[in-house]
Amino acid sequence: MSQVKSVAILGAGPSGAALGARLARAGLAVAVFDAGKRPDLVVGESLVPAIVPYLEDLGIEDEVREYSIFKPGATFVLRGGEEIMNLRFDTIRGARTTYSYNVPRDRLDASILEAARRAGAVVVPATGRVETTGEGERLRLTAESLEAARDVFGGHQPDFIVDATGRRRTVARMFDLETETGPRRDAALHAHMEGVDLIECGNVHTDILERGWSWRIPLQGKVSVGLVVPSEALEKFGSTAEEQFDGYLANDRVTAQWRAGAKRITGVMKYNNYQLTTRRGVGPNWALLGDAFGFIDPVFSSGLLIGLDGAEGLAKAIRSGAGEAALEKYQKHVIHHLETWQRVVDHFYNGRLFTLLQVGEIARSTRFGALLDFHFGRYMPRVFTGEASRGRYGPWLLDFMCRRGLVDNDPAELAVL
Ligand SMILES: Cc1cc2nc3c(=O)[nH]c(=O)nc-3n(C[C@H](O)[C@H](O)[C@H](O)COP(=O)(O)OP(=O)(O)OC[C@H]3O[C@@H](n4cnc5c(N)ncnc54)[C@H](O)[C@@H]3O)c2cc1C
Incomplete structure (x- = not known):
């Protein structure tokens, strides 16, 4: 098993910065390359409750609360405005976190990057560039990027490289990795x-x-x-x-x-052109993280969760030495998470999700329905808050019920055209 002591992270968005904080805290030498060219407006302002523990872990929840709006739940407007559904996070049975935040993205990104700095990661104000070493799919920093990070790596190549370049997908494009696209355009x-x-x-x-x-x-x-x-x-x-x-x-x-x-x-x-995921997220000395690995769809605000959860898993794999098995475990976990959100999102667009929720409302008034609802209420809503989206049972149950539990109702009535 190789020992990883130094890591270059390309991209200082939330995924790259969160990984930088975790690795630096564990004593690794970390350079986070920050290209610095952020547009004024960045999407990703609504956070799911499962993000809150990551904010706490980074030590930034108090400052995030200051500049954000407290988010107690989600409101859905259906049928041309005739029907309104509210989900309050504090009514979800078994929820660990019962709230979240709506955030100005520039400030959130700055808070996470500052947390990485405080943990000891060095932010290199430059675009990080990589090239192949000529030995299979191994990567190295270009001479220019290595020089830019001289303070961190002392002129030696880092042991591991992480592509957190977001939708630019630097490494996936470089190796022309196989991708999967969702149905929406x-x-x-x-x-x-x-x-x-x-x-x-x-x-x-x-x-x-x-x-x-x-x-x-x-x-x-x-x-x-x-x-x-x-x-x-x-x-x-x-x-x-x-x-x-x-x-x-x-x-x-x-x-x-x-x-x-x-x-x-x-x-x-x-x-344009999201709903794009890469089928492979790791190589001999590199891994993809956050949007650079895959992004499904904005509808349930899952993007930052996938990035921050991925940073946690990848930090574990790197700290254990970035062996093949550890990297594969990370890859499998992210692909499962992306696939889960793709299925949930598909059921949003095809109308099955809201049809199921409406059937649930009616069924709840019967004794048998109330019993079922007690069980479903523990697992299904927590998929949307992100607490159960990484597990197996909640996503499976939701998918199964969306496919089989609509009784005679036509989902086309609630489909998104
Ligand atoms: C329309 C839309 C709406 C969305 N709404 C939400 C939402 O409400 N909630 C939510 O959680 N998610 C949302 N998302 C998703 C969310 O924005 C992303 O999942 C999240 O920004 C991913 O973070 P990241 O760090 O992986 O990538 P990014 O945030 O893209 O960060 C990557 C950074 O790396 C920089 N970079 C690129 N190449 C290099 C390089 N070579 N060297 C150095 N830096 C480089 C980029 O400029 C960028 O700043 C939305 C996405 C879309 C498309």
Whole structure:
């Protein structure tokens, strides 16, 4: 088993920085390469409750609370605004964490990176570049990157390299690793607004629109709004992201209900081509982490959880020496986690998830239904909060019930078009 004493992490987003903190705390020499070019607006502002223990572990929950909005639950708006479902995290049986936060991403990222620095990781203000050594798939830093991290590695190659470069997917592209794409071809348009109505203060809101869906995430003094809509439904509103965002928002009958007095206060960011995961996440002296390994879909705010949970697993594997078995265990865990969210997300789009929740509401009034509900209520909601998404039983039960438990109801009525 090889001993790993030094690690280069490419990318200073939440996944890379969280891994940096864990490894530096364990006494490893860690350089986190920070390309420093973040757009003004970054998606990923709604956190699931399972993230809170990671914030505590990093020692940043108090500061996160200061600049964030307390998030007690999630609100879903269905059938053109006629039906509203609320999930309060503190009503979930067996929940370990009963709240979360909506965060300004720039500040959250800065807090996690600062925690890595405090733990002893060195943040190298440069793009991290890698090349193959010529021995199979081994990687090394380029001479320029090695020089940039001279203070950490003293001119010697690090023992291990982590690709946490997000959607740039540096190493997966370099080796042309096999990928899997989900079925959706949506574009996500994101901006901050003032004067947007909310139903439940603090909750993340998900509205099913005439085409696609939207998010409303309350932040301090403003609301983050996202439109996740099939690309072809946007084109008629113009060619720029701003024209498409404003045009869609003004014309959809659901968004028209909550945008009456609203004003967009930022430009609009557009994201395409997500639902992309890599089927292999490790190599002889490297691993992929966070979005660089895979990203499914924004709908249940699972992205940061997958990254921070991955950082925990990868830190364990590296600290144990980054042997083949340990890396494979990490890879298997992340792939399982990604697959779980893909199934949950698929059932959101095909209408089965909300149909199941509605069937559950009716069944609860019968004695047998109440018994079943007692059991389901312990496992299924915790998949959404992220506490059970990494396990086996909760995700299996949810998937099984979405496929088999709809009685005679047609899921197409609640499908996202
Ligand atoms: C539309 C949309 C909405 C989303 N909403 C949510 C949400 O509400 N909640 C949630 O939890 N998640 C959400 N996500 C997902 C979330 O944004 C990501 O999962 C999360 O940012 C992943 O973190 P990361 O550290 O892996 O990557 P990133 O946050 O992308 O960080 C990687 C960083 O590395 C930098 N970099 C790239 N190449 C290099 C290099 N060679 N050297 C140095 N630095 C480099 C990049 O510039 C970037 O700053 C959303 C995603 C999308 C697309």
